[in-house]
Amino acid sequence: MSVHSDNRGQSGLDSGEATDVRDLHAAILRERPDPIEGREPLNLWVVAFIAALLFWAGTYLTQYSGGFRSDEFAERQINPAPAPVAAGGGAEDPVSKAVKEGAIVFATSCSPCHQADGNGVSGQFPPLAASEWVLAEGPNRIARIVLNGLSGPIQVKGSEYNNAMNAFRDSLDDRQIANVLTYIRNSWGNKASLVTPAEVGAIRGGTSDRSQAWTVADLEKVPVSGGAAPAGAPALTPAALKEALKKLSPDELKSVLQDVGK
Amino acid sequence: MSASSQTFSALLPGDVSDDSSKRALLAEIDASCRVPVLFFVISGLLWLLAGTALALVASIKLHSPGFLASWEFLTFGRVRPAHLNTVIYGFASQTGIGVTLWLMCRLCRVPFVAPGLATVAAIFWNIGLTVGVVGILIGDSTSIEWLELPRYSTPILFFSYVLVAVWAIITFRLRREQHLYVSQWYLLAAILWFPWLYATAQIMLLIEPVRGVVQAAVNWWFAHNVLGLWFTPIGLASIYYFIPKVIGRPIHSYYLSVLGFWSLALFYNWNGLHHLIGGPMPAWMITVSIVASVMMLIPVTTVAINHHMTMWGHFGKLKHSPTLRFVVVGALCYTATSLQGIANSLRSYSEVVHFTHHTIAHAHLGLYGFFAMVMFGSLYYIIPRITQREWPSLGLISLHFWACFLGLALYVVPLSLGGILQGLAMNDASVPFLKVVEGTLPWLKLRTFAGLLLGLGHVAFVGNLVWLLARVFGPYRKPVVAILMGAETAAVVGK
Amino acid sequence: MNVLAILMIGGVLAVPGVALVALRWASHRGELNLPERAALLPFDEEEPVGRATDQILNRQSAES
Numbered sequence: 096m097s098v099h100s101d102n103r104g105q106s107g108l109d110s111g112e113a114t115d116v117r118d119l120h121a122a123i124l125r126e127r128p129d130p131i132e133g134r135e136p137l138n139l140w141v142v143a144f145i146a147a148l149l150f151w152a153g154t155y156l157t158q159y160s161g162g163f164r165s166d167e168f169a170e171r172q173i174n175p176a177p178a179p180v181a182a183g184g185g186a187e188d189p190v191s192k193a194v195k196e197g198a199i200v201f202a203t204s205c206s207p208c209h210q211a212d213g214n215g216v217s218g219q220f221p222p223l224a225a226s227e228w229v230l231a232e233g234p235n236r237i238a239r240i241v242l243n244g245l246s247g248p249i250q251v252k253g254s255e256y257n258n259a260m261n262a263f264r265d266s267l268d269d270r271q272i273a274n275v276l277t278y279i280r281n282s283w284g285n286k287a288s289l290v291t292p293a294e295v296g297a298i299r300g301g302t303s304d305r306s307q308a309w310t311v312a313d314l315e316k317v318p319v320s321g322g323a324a325p326a327g328a329p330a331l332t333p334a335a336l337k338e339a340l341k342k343l344s345p346d347e348l349k350s351v352l353q354d355v356g357k
Numbered sequence: 358m359s360a361s362s363q364t365f366s367a368l369l370p371g372d373v374s375d376d377s378s379k380r381a382l383l384a385e386i387d388a389s390c391r392v393p394v395l396f397f398v399i400s401g402l403l404w405l406l407a408g409t410a411l412a413l414v415a416s417i418k419l420h421s422p423g424f425l426a427s428w429e430f431l432t433f434g435r436v437r438p439a440h441l442n443t444v445i446y447g448f449a450s451q452t453g454i455g456v457t458l459w460l461m462c463r464l465c466r467v468p469f470v471a472p473g474l475a476t477v478a479a480i481f482w483n484i485g486l487t488v489g490v491v492g493i494l495i496g497d498s499t500s501i502e503w504l505e506l507p508r509y510s511t512p513i514l515f516f517s518y519v520l521v522a523v524w525a526i527i528t529f530r531l532r533r534e535q536h537l538y539v540s541q542w543y544l545l546a547a548i549l550w551f552p553w554l555y556a557t558a559q560i561m562l563l564i565e566p567v568r569g570v571v572q573a574a575v576n577w578w579f580a581h582n583v584l585g586l587w588f589t590p591i592g593l594a595s596i597y598y599f600i601p602k603v604i605g606r607p608i609h610s611y612y613l614s615v616l617g618f619w620s621l622a623l624f625y626n627w628n629g630l631h632h633l634i635g636g637p638m639p640a641w642m643i644t645v646s647i648v649a650s651v652m653m654l655i656p657v658t659t660v661a662i663n664h665h666m667t668m669w670g671h672f673g674k675l676k677h678s679p680t681l682r683f684v685v686v687g688a689l690c691y692t693a694t695s696l697q698g699i700a701n702s703l704r705s706y707s708e709v710v711h712f713t714h715h716t717i718a719h720a721h722l723g724l725y726g727f728f729a730m731v732m733f734g735s736l737y738y739i740i741p742r743i744t745q746r747e748w749p750s751l752g753l754i755s756l757h758f759w760a761c762f763l764g765l766a767l768y769v770v771p772l773s774l775g776g777i778l779q780g781l782a783m784n785d786a787s788v789p790f791l792k793v794v795e796g797t798l799p800w801l802k803l804r805t806f807a808g809l810l811l812g813l814g815h816v817a818f819v820g821n822l823v824w825l826l827a828r829v830f831g832p833y834r835k836p837v838v839a840i841l842m843g844a845e846t847a848a849v850v851g852k
Numbered sequence: 853m854n855v856l857a858i859l860m861i862g863g864v865l866a867v868p869g870v871a872l873v874a875l876r877w878a879s880h881r882g883e884l885n886l887p888e889r890a891a892l893l894p895f896d897e898e899e900p901v902g903r904a905t906d907q908i909l910n911r912q913s914a915e916s
Contacts, residue, residue: 141613141662145655152648159647161640170640170704383898464893537883538893549870557863565856598894605904607891615884622871677907738906751909 190281190289197278200271204263205279213283219258221251224283233320234276234290238298241272244308262308269295300340301333303355382466387742389468390459393475394743397455398736400483402819404447405729407490409812411440416808420801430494438505439493445503445583446486446514449728451479453591454521456735457544459743460598461525464541465532471524478520485513501562501572503580508563515559518552525549539614540594546622547590554582570637574630581629584723589621589691592731593660596688599731599738600667603681604674609666617659624652631702634711643704650702657695664688679754683734686762690726694719697773709784714797715776722769725811730761733818740822744829753821757814764810767803775800 161167202211205223209215213224223229228237228251244262248255263272269292276295280287340348415436417424425431462469469475489510492498497507506514525548529541558579561567567575601608608614627649630642668685675682697719700706710716737754741747748754775797782793878884895901 138662141659144658148652148654152652155651156644156648159640160644163641165639167640168637170644383896534893536890536893537878538890540894550867553863553867557860560856561860565854601891602894602899603904603906605895605900605902607895607901611888611891619875674904674907677909678904679909680906748908754909 190277193274193277193289194281196271197274197276198282200267200275201278204267205275208260213279213285215256217254219256221249221254221256223279224285226251229279230285230287231319232288233318234280234294235298235317235319236314237276237279238272238290238295239302239309239314239317241267241276242295242299242302243305245310245314246308247310249311259308264299269293269299297333297337300336303352383463383742386462386466386468387459388745389472390462390739391743393469393472393479394455394459394739396476396479397451397458397482398740399822400479401448401451401453401455402815402822404443404451404486405815406819408440408444408448409808409815411436411443413805413808413812415440416801416805420798420805430496435494435496435498438498438502439490441503442486442493442506443490444724446482446506447490449588449724449732451482452732452736453588453728454479456595456732456739457521457525457548457591459739460540460594461528461544464534464538464598465528466534467528467531470528470531474520474524474527478517478524481513481520482517485510485517488513499563501576503583504558504562504576511555511559511563515552515555518555522548522552538598539608539611539618540598542615542618543590543594543597546618547587547594550582550586550590554579554586570633573633573636574638574642577632578626578629581632582626585621585625585628588724588728589625592687592691592728593617595731595735596660596664596684596691599680599684599735600664600688603678603684603738604668604671606667606671609663609669613659613663617656617663620652620659621656624649624656628653628702631707634702634704634707647702647704650699653695653699657692657699661688661692664692679748679758680734680738682758683730683737686765687727687729687731687734690722690730690765694723694727697722709780710776711780713776713780713783714772714800715780718769718772718776721765722773726765726769730765733757733761740825744825746825746828748821749824749828750821753817753824757817757821760810760814760817764807764814767810768807771800771803 159170161170208220209223210220213222215222221228228240228249231237240260242262242264245260248257250256267275273290273292273295276290279285280290340351343351414425414431415433418426418433418436458469458475486506489506492507492510493505498505499507504511525545529545558575561575562572562579566572597608597614627646630638630646631650634643634647636643664685675685701710701716701719737748779793779797782788782796783790883890892901899905
């Protein structure tokens, strides 16, 4: 009962016979099969374990670091997937050039809904691959959809889709829209003509008075190709408007467009 | 009870010993630590009571939203950060510093140098924190997790950290023991890491904020490192000191302990970004942090082997030593929470448990099960020595231990499982979100109950401490003053 | 580049630098090669190896 509480205490055992007590304990300690404390060298298994961990670390780092690129967010991708290129397209081919640039626009603005494979989501987002709307002779209707968005039901490849697509009039310029249209018209097995920024620009000008999204009923009034205005629209044709706008100076043009934008 | 405790205190060294020369150095060091260490520890424990109360309010609100809903300053969005900051900066940091100060003095074998410096640091710490917590409750939170304290309070706290770091360097320079024990490596590193972490996070997030997702990266770098480079080293330093000290046997392998320290220093700093798995960060940053998290297996296994092998054959002593009980439970929780954390950092596992209560259970297993338990154990050892008074009630010690142990088990185990179930349900698109939320209710109610048990343990501990302090200032007044005076004289000579 | 950026980068370089200096200092002083001595540092003549401390609970049943 006397030595337990705190051994700095001057209990009977400690004061007179400290050496003996320590010898006694040392003898007890030696009897144990344990190795001498504190001097235990690094176990070989520990070393092997660390080596295995280091090997794993190197493997994992090279496999899942997205090539250590600052713009790569998917860990499994070492190099970004090459943009799908129309068969036979050469480097100088304007279609493949537009497709390459359009792929970037598509990835950021379109693929969340229409999916990277262009197949959309059943019932909600219509497919673009093999879609009769995309493969139409001219870009008149799809360019309008991209510019102002689309709302309400639409029939694509015999199935009905009903959701809303937002407008890209303010976020994409003519060149970006033209490239992305060329991309969707020439990917996933699609094959259709190049869309030029000028065509998109004309449609943009011609529909600048439209603020709400398109509906299928309205779109069907627009001819599939050519520069004609939708039926029922004011007499002013886009071509005429384009001619009129060409006469303005850049500054005047800008202010007109800004006014129209309001 | 009172009869046995009186018999008990009669056996105390402070009470029975008049032969001070034999126990000169340790007693001198212990006595010299009294004022600053007690200041840090007592204020830390008061913050613990406040933090427990705030935690209970927050916990009850999660299953009974109407609770105390009429007070604006007790809304969940304020109570929860107030709880976090009181327990982190109030309880854990201050108690940790108190233990650090004592361990540094003991291991450097010098009486407390510059007690005024440390006491000023403690005063500023409490002023800064009080301002900050009140700021959170009145709605001035910065909304950055782990850094919610408003900007006007943090410079006061930072000043205090710097004083503590300066104190540690002075003590280290004046040491009489030329060799370093592994605990000193951990303590010195922690005391220098923390001001660096804190200053960097403050500058990059609040003073001159960086842009975009870099903020999230800095935030989690800081929040994770507070655990790993501030609390973990202090907790491990205590375990490395107290287990050998209590069972009277050196640690199993000193090589392993050195390896454990340096691998922690090398790998921990990279871990934080695994909190952002699935976030808009470049893939390699996440991958590097996952690799570093898995590499934490090296320090964790070396520490686990060392602690366990040191204890081997001495488990019977758990029955008799409150310090050993708390510290060994803390050491086991360290291993458990580290392994759990490594699992959480893996992408496939994180997909399930991220944004669930599993994370909360993990954080409490680490900060409470490991750190707070180790601190309680350390205080059971330190306080009788610095006050020269034994714990008045052994019953309250047992109550404290069992309440905290059961409370911890009831907190962590059900909430971990509940979190996994919650994560699986959230990943199942066919389960409506409201169903998922309803499914967590039983676990949340169980957590409130566990919180009450923890609170009971805390009250028992603080009650015992108040009783002990009453004895210091009560019938034993004269010898205490004599010891204190002697110690201060010796400390001056020590310089 | 503003002052804060220099401070931050300086901090990032200084911390591993200090760690390397500390490691070098420790190995020069033999801190990494003193296992027997270092493991005994918590003990001294007043509280030697082989003697348990803090054995305060449940004494009645444990010791006669």
